[in-house]
Amino acid sequence: MKEDYYKVLGIDKGASESEIKKAYRKSAIKYHPDKNPGDKDAEAKFKQAAEAYEVLGNSDKRAKYDQFGHAAFEGAGGFGSGGMNMDDIFSQFGDIFGSAFGGGFGGFGGGQRRSKGTNLRIKVSLTISEIANGVNKKIKVKRKVQAPGTEFSTCSQCGGSGQVTQITNTILGRMQSTTTCNVCSGTGKIVSRKAPGSDSNGQILSEETVEVKIPAGVEDGMQLRVSGKGNEALSDGIPGDLLVLINELPDENLKREGNNLHYDLYISISEAVLGISKEINTVSGKVRIKLDAGIQSGKILRLRGKGLKSINGYGNGDLLVHVNVWTPKTLNKEQREFFQQMKNNEHFTPNPDKNDKSFFEKVKDMFS
Ligand SMILES: [Zn+2]
Missing domain, CATH: 1.10.287.110 (DnaJ domain)
Known part of the structure; x- marks a missing residue:
């Protein structure tokens, strides 16, 4: 723990x-x-x-x-x-x-530190369903690696220790501190023979595919670290890391809010009046929901656990289905007559009771 x-x-x-x-x-x-x-x-x-x-x-x-x-x-x-x-x-x-x-600052125990390669950063774009289920992504990276055939010799500036010792006055008092040798960048070695095509450090760019396991429930802006997949260090140090920045792609139908997902469902006036069963695509497959006869526009149905997995492994988010009743924009003659007749029909007169809460009360409920 x-x-x-x-x-x-x-x-x-x-x-x-x-x-x-x-x-x-x-x-x-x-x-x-x-x-x-x-x-x-x-x-x-x-x-x-x-x-x-x-x-x-x-x-x-x-x-x-x-x-x-x-x-x-x-x-x-x-x-x-x-x-x-x-x-x-x-x-x-x-x-x-x-x-x-x-x-510098002393290094560790004063001994020679192994140099470390620089980190690489890469952005990976994920759809909501990839985020919902977790995904293995194969990512192409260009990393600096040691070119085969490079030869090294001991750095004459630091004698191969990679460090230069000096006395400094610090907030901790007078301390002996070591700084990294600026000739060999702390590696203790310099390139004595470059391989063809390599840079001054004896490195070349190599394109590699790295498989990154992305857990379910990640969020836009999160950064995952893959150890050792960054640039190689100069001579025999430790390679840097690959930092994978999560970019969440916007979804056409689903809007994310934490681990909850929102979905806008449109039904016709007839469907609202008569009731209907509808199939909805969720991140975990299709789900059939039943809308009762007389359902009101603005009603929010909560499908528990059909949202996103939480990244810490317990508790899933919900899918909130927002019901929108679609009003036809044009009518033919018969349809117009039908609605004309219903205009003064008492069944068509709005008469909300306390179960037909206003939007604001529903939102308040949702967050309480
Ligand atoms: Zn040196």
Whole structure:
């Protein structure tokens, strides 16, 4: 069971942006690996705090977390079981402690950090029914990979360590910090022989197909993370990630509102008067619904569980069918005569009782 992010940072749910930042800064200083060498417990707490800040420090992610909890970042996206890696954490420090800490800041235990490839971002467009059922998408990506035949030699600037050590005055006092070597970008190696067609880093673009499992119930703007499918690192580092941004395509018939779906059903005056059974396409197949004789325009029928699956796995949304009675725009002679006759018929005079609630009362019911 993962601990609540607010608890991790020791703040309450209503905390302001600056309170969150302050709380994270405090934890990061307390549990920083340079201050707690070899302490696995501190390292775990350090990572946990960074992960909590990664979410709560971003208003979009925070809103999703408040709504869905940890489930919002699980599955194909999110942090996986290993949590954030140290490179992610240190790159996050730039905006917390100022640029002095961006990049370097001690690295992890002072040893050589493996370099990481850059992330790739791609947008994937999904229909409502793909979102409803979840889908495996094959996505074409162009990622940078090491060209075969590239040769490397040790970087002379840093002697292969990838880092340059310096003393800096920081808010933590006088600290020895290491920055990434700017000649080899921290890899400790430089390209000594390029393969034909490769760039100055010895890389080429490779078009690959990545299969991404998209869980049911995702929302427009959500981002899934596929580990290791971004650009490869220079020399032997860790590849970056592929970030998949969800783009929800508008549907002709269904309008989404959270996990609920709205559908406009049009029936004729005769159907409204006589009653009718209608077949409706839902995201989980066809459903037949019965409309009683005398149904009013504006009536909303709620089909429970026929909406979208919730991303956290429990509770489906509903399908709300809005009944619209279609008034004919033109009439022939006989039809006109029929309606003329009915004009003063008391059966045709509106006489709503309290069951025929107004639209506003229905809407109020729906959200209460
Ligand atoms: Zn170097």
